[in-house]
Amino acid sequence: MAAGLDAFDEHRKLAPEATLRFRLGKRDAIRTRKTNWDGVKLRLAGSETSTPIPIAADGTFVLLRSQEAYDDEADFLLNQKKSSIRFSPEVRTPGLPDNVRRLGDYRLECQVLIAIGKKELNFAMRAAFNAYALGGDWCSTVRKNFGISFMLPDWSINTTLTVDGKQKNLRTNGVNFAAPIQDKSLPDNALITFEYWSGASLERKQRFLAQFPIHLKSSADKWGAGQQMQSKGNTAYSTVIALKPGKWRFCLKSPDGELYLGAERGKTVVTPGSEHAALWHEYHNFIVDVEQAGNYEVSLDLQNPDLPVVGVKRRD
Known part of the structure; x- marks a missing residue:
């Protein structure tokens, strides 16, 4: 975390007016963030030091530099299973709506994230990533199948980039967003609206969902x-799909992956x-346990888009 502050x-020139906070998040949260942090306590503690760190209502906190804690090799302690x-960094320039981000803020956030990540990797892993990324600055690497994704607070169904009054659409993958931070033609003050x-x-x-064909993907084929x-x-x-006896996994998705429907954990x-x-x-994935071979209809009801319903029934 000290490397992230450095x-x-x-x-800082990427976002001169921005502030750095760190955000807590539940590891098993896929699309929605935990919103109630009452009772969650955090402190920075070593053998000789102990400093409480206030957590804001939105789950963020500010980490101040402390040479005393650094020398004491202090670590974060939570009053629940760590x-x-x-923890994730969040760089934001004040004065923008909650659904708008500067590209420079994302670039600076990437530098903080990677600096922390490198400290958590051993020498061999760092060397391997440096070789693959063609250098030490992973946030500027332009290479196929190599990019940095940022987690959004919610699913964005329309994402636009605005530069000098001109807009173009960007893609998100659920709550994961690969901001175009490597594109040097885009200025730091470009705005991204979600x-x-x-x-x-x-x-x-409903209009958004109606744009996409939905496919049944399964282990049966x-x-x-x-x-x-x-x-x-x-x-x-x-x-309708023909199934033999057995346990078959399936999910529902659009061909480009923009939509994906799966089962609730457990x-x-x-x-x-x-x-x-x-x-x-x-x-x-959903699992359907088939005892008798035959044709089975898989249905999807999107009458309430927030509560999709999947059904499976045998067809004679």
């Missing part, structure tokens, strides 16, 4: 291209003849 100071909580799912109306959500689900109205879809088994809640961008 990186923030070193690369492995269930993650239209979050939670703030959209019912009609807006070795996770091939999948079968496109047919519309049975504005909000209902279904397809509730993955779907009994033929029943319906189950599905979650957007939850990457646990």
